[in-house]
Amino acid sequence: MRCATSNWSERRTSPICRGFLASKPRLNKDCVNCQGYTALHIAVRRKDLPMVRFLVQNGVRFNDVLLHAVETGDVPLTEFLVTEMSKTDPQCEQRGYAHSATYTADVTPVILAAQMGHWTLIHFFVKKRLVVEAPHTASCLCKTCIKAMRIEGVNASTRNLNTYKAICNPHYMLQVSGDPILDSFLFAQGMAGASHAEEEFRREYDEEIAKLRKFTCALLDQCRTIEETRVLLEQPAGLEGRVAHLAFPRVILALQYHEREFVTHGHVQQALRIEWEGEFKAWNRLSFPVKLVHFMIRFLTLPVVAVLVKLMPQSVIAKHWSSPVNKYMNHFAARLMFVFFVYMQICLDKARTSRGAPHTGVEWFIVIWVMGFVFEEIVTCYTIGASRYFCSMWHWYDITMISLFLLTFIFWIVAWAQMLGDPSGGTVPPRKDWPSMDSTLIHEALFAVSSVMSVFKLMYYFQESAKLGPLQVSISSMMVEIVRFFFICLCIMLAFAFGLTRMYEPYKGMKRTEPDGEEVKQSPAFTSFGNSMKTLFLRMLGVASDDQADVVVANAEDGSINEHWFTEVVGSTLYSVYQVLMLIAMLNSLIAIVTGTFQKIIDNAEVHWKFYRTRLWMHYINEALVAPSPFLFFQMPLLIVDLVKKRRYWPRRNQPTDSYSDVINKVVQRYLCHERVILYD
Numbered sequence: 001m002r003c004a005t006s007n008w009s010e011r012r013t014s015p016i017c018r019g020f021l022a023s024k025p026r027l028n029k030d031c032v033n034c035q036g037y038t039a040l041h042i043a044v045r046r047k048d049l050p051m052v053r054f055l056v057q058n059g060v061r062f063n064d065v066l067l068h069a070v071e072t073g074d075v076p077l078t079e080f081l082v083t084e085m086s087k088t089d090p091q092c093e094q095r096g097y098a099h100s101a102t103y104t105a106d107v108t109p110v111i112l113a114a115q116m117g118h119w120t121l122i123h124f125f126v127k128k129r130l131v132v133e134a135p136h137t138a139s140c141l142c143k144t145c146i147k148a149m150r151i152e153g154v155n156a157s158t159r160n161l162n163t164y165k166a167i168c169n170p171h172y173m174l175q176v177s178g179d180p181i182l183d184s185f186l187f188a189q190g191m192a193g194a195s196h197a198e199e200e201f202r203r204e205y206d207e208e209i210a211k212l213r214k215f216t217c218a219l220l221d222q223c224r225t226i227e228e229t230r231v232l233l234e235q236p237a238g239l240e241g242r243v244a245h246l247a248f249p250r251v252i253l254a255l256q257y258h259e260r261e262f263v264t265h266g267h268v269q270q271a272l273r274i275e276w277e278g279e280f281k282a283w284n285r286l287s288f289p290v291k292l293v294h295f296m297i298r299f300l301t302l303p304v305v306a307v308l309v310k311l312m313p314q315s316v317i318a319k320h321w322s323s324p325v326n327k328y329m330n331h332f333a334a335r336l337m338f339v340f341f342v343y344m345q346i347c348l349d350k351a352r353t354s355r356g357a358p359h360t361g362v363e364w365f366i367v368i369w370v371m372g373f374v375f376e377e378i379v380t381c382y383t384i385g386a387s388r389y390f391c392s393m394w395h396w397y398d399i400t401m402i403s404l405f406l407l408t409f410i411f412w413i414v415a416w417a418q419m420l421g422d423p424s425g426g427t428v429p430p431r432k433d434w435p436s437m438d439s440t441l442i443h444e445a446l447f448a449v450s451s452v453m454s455v456f457k458l459m460y461y462f463q464e465s466a467k468l469g470p471l472q473v474s475i476s477s478m479m480v481e482i483v484r485f486f487f488i489c490l491c492i493m494l495a496f497a498f499g500l501t502r503m504y505e506p507y508k509g510m511k512r513t514e515p516d517g518e519e520v521k522q523s524p525a526f527t528s529f530g531n532s533m534k535t536l537f538l539r540m541l542g543v544a545s546d547d548q549a550d551v552v553v554a555n556a557e558d559g560s561i562n563e564h565w566f567t568e569v570v571g572s573t574l575y576s577v578y579q580v581l582m583l584i585a586m587l588n589s590l591i592a593i594v595t596g597t598f599q600k601i602i603d604n605a606e607v608h609w610k611f612y613r614t615r616l617w618m619h620y621i622n623e624a625l626v627a628p629s630p631f632l633f634f635q636m637p638l639l640i641v642d643l644v645k646k647r648r649y650w651p652r653r654n655q656p657t658d659s660y661s662d663v664i665n666k667v668v669q670r671y672l673c674h675e676r677v678i679l680y681d
Contacts, residue, residue, distance in 0.1 A: 036101030044068045049077050056084050064097040070109050073118045078109075093130050106159035114166035119175075126175050132167050135160040137190055138197035157198050161205070164191050168208055170215045174668055178661070181219060181250070182238045184212045185257050213261040220265045222670035223663075226274065229267045231663040241385035246622050247275060252384075255615055256391065264610040276617050278323025279316075298333035305330065306627035306634040324620040331620075332461045334369075334628035339458065341365045342451050355440045356419035357412040370405045372629020377402065380623045392615075394460055401453040404446055411443035463609075463616045470609040474601045477608070481597045485590050489540065489582070496578045497532035503571050504532075510554045512561065522552035526571070540582050549575045 032038050040060045043051040045068055056062075062085050069078045085092040098105040103112070110130045113121040125131075136145050148156040166172060168187050170180075177183045188209045195205035223229045236249040243249045251272065254262045262268065277283050286294070309318045320326065341362055348360040357363075377398055381389040389395055418439055434441060462468040504526035512520045525535040525548040535548060551568040555561060601608055625632055 047074045064100040070112045111166040114172035117169045117171040138193040184216045188212045222667045229271045260611045264607045276324045279320045280323045302631045306631040309626045310635045322626050327620045327624050331628040338369045357416040368630045404450040408446040415439040470605040473608050493536045500526040501529045501532045
């Protein structure tokens with residue numbers, strides 16, 4: 001029908017146009033209107049193929065009409081123009097037009113078709129093996145990128161943005177990508193880097209990233225069984241290192257790229273929960289008192305579990321205790337026991353006046369526990385690889401805490417050695433006569449900091465709780481904002497500390513005797529740079545005294561009193577300005593910032609909490625040992641036997657029965673049906 005109508009229109013239009021052109025031999029066939037459109041442009045935008053053919057036969061210039069044809073989405077029209085233009089320009093589909101009034105020079109027909117998301121046009125170009133090349137990363141310093149930054153400037157930025165808009169279109173990605181989920185992650189990561197490097201286009205990049213994440217979630221929506229979801233999550237592509245023994249490598253990659261929407265998707269969380277519960281299927285349905293009883297039992301069964309799971313790994317009991325949720329409770333119980341021993345060490349070793357190492361007997365338990373922590377971290381680093389291990393802030397936290405404990409042990413030994421060489425047995429001299437860097441003082445300070453960090457580590461386990469987890473995530477996010485705020489406060493404190501120290505330092509140590517005989521001393525608040533910073537910081541927290549800004553001048557030789565009132569006025573003014581700026585402006589700004597951050601997190605608390613909880617789950621699914629420190633030492637003989645027999649410590653996981661390509665093809669088909677995509681005209 002369309003062909004018949006086209007032929008009738010062509011027979012009707014051609015004689016009229018030929019007669020008109022014959023009567024106007026001097027007519028400029030390439031004249032343009034106010035929009036820069038020629039007659040060929042208008043015919044293309046009206047999808048008038050007969051008129052387009054007639055104008056092309058009469059030698060009208062093409063210019064950028066191919067781009068306009070692509071924008072209309074008319075496939076026969078586009079194919080005709082490509083055929084005609086290829087006669088003189090074989091690269092017309094991959095070339096932009098610098099003098100186009102509508103499109104920038106970096107927009108090619110292939111890029112425009114991908115941006116428009118027209119399935120048939122994209123298929124037409126892909127059949128000709130015409131694809132869009134992904135831009136280089138924002139941190140790339142190759143010759144091409146450096147030349148583009150120097151010469152093109154803004155044009156290079158817009159070219160990258162237009163390219164990302166093209167390759168990130170779902171219809172284009174589904175036709176050229178064998179793994180659209182992985183490509184979505186990589187493109188989102190690339191655009192995130194570009195948005196930081198080119199802040200002028202951050203809003204546009206953020207919009208494209210949001211579309212990509214919505215697309216990956218839409219693909220997950222089309223999974224109809226838990227087996228299909230597992231196949232998608234077990235795909236190891238994109239994850240570097242040894243991954244055969246790891247569960248859900250695609251989730252690990254999503255966590256690495258901060259793909260919150262993907263990680264917290266309902267189907268992903270369902271698959272993770274099944275893996276998390278393992279053989280303990282009833283865990284999530286137990287009441288809180290019953291869960292508490294299960295947890296308390298751990299304190300008694302940990303040594304037995306450590307041996308049992310190694311002696312009979314295939315038994316029902318061993319599989320039950322090896323489930324991730326049981327590993328989590330085992331480690332939590334062991335951590336509470338460690339905190340209890342730290343508390344006992346502090347209680348039994350208080351009010352000490354003698355030098356040397358502590359000798360309560362509890363310190364041996366602490367040493368054994370910390371040695372177990374060292375072994376756990378080594379195993380974790382070996383399991384997931386150094387690159388992923390050092391990307392986790394909690395691992396850095398553990399390294400810092402363990403290092404402080406090890407330093408404490410070293411200074412225990414040093415203090416013990418010094419006590420052996422002391423003929424008085426360490427009872428004299430008294431504490432008030434010890435040097436400031438005495439080994440006993442150092443190990444006491446190190447143990448104090450280590451104790452604080454060991455208790456704070458309990459916050460890590462609270463992430464699993466639906467009640468405490470969101471609160472812990474909110475507090476962590478607010479702490480990030482507070483740290484950023486303190487950088488600004490530090491600049492303000494430095495500025496005022498320089499000025500106040502310069503004014504008050506000459507009066508350091510001065511004393512003045514009043515007529516009534518009372519002696520007044522110069523306040524040390526600003527007499528040194530360190531004191532100035534300390535005073536300004538404490539003032540920010542509301543701690544201050546009345547005489548901090550006073551200037552005390554020593555009496556003259558005849559006993560008369562001299563007052564440097566100008567210096568005192570300037571110093572008091574500077575101090576007052578600091579207080580107004582810090583206490584009124586900055587602290588209120590901090591309250592507003594923290595409130596806004598907290599509200600933003602609360603509005604999306606479930607997504608944030610599930611994302612961090614998934615990190616916890618993945619640690620116990622893949623990394624954590626069944627027996628925590630120090631009970632893992634019960635397994636040492638059996639581990640050595642395994643090494644002698646050259647067994648693999650981490651067996652290869654069973655692969656899903658369905659292949660990834662089969663599942664992704666089904667998911668894509670359902671997605672296209674759900675989106676009601678018009679595949680062909």
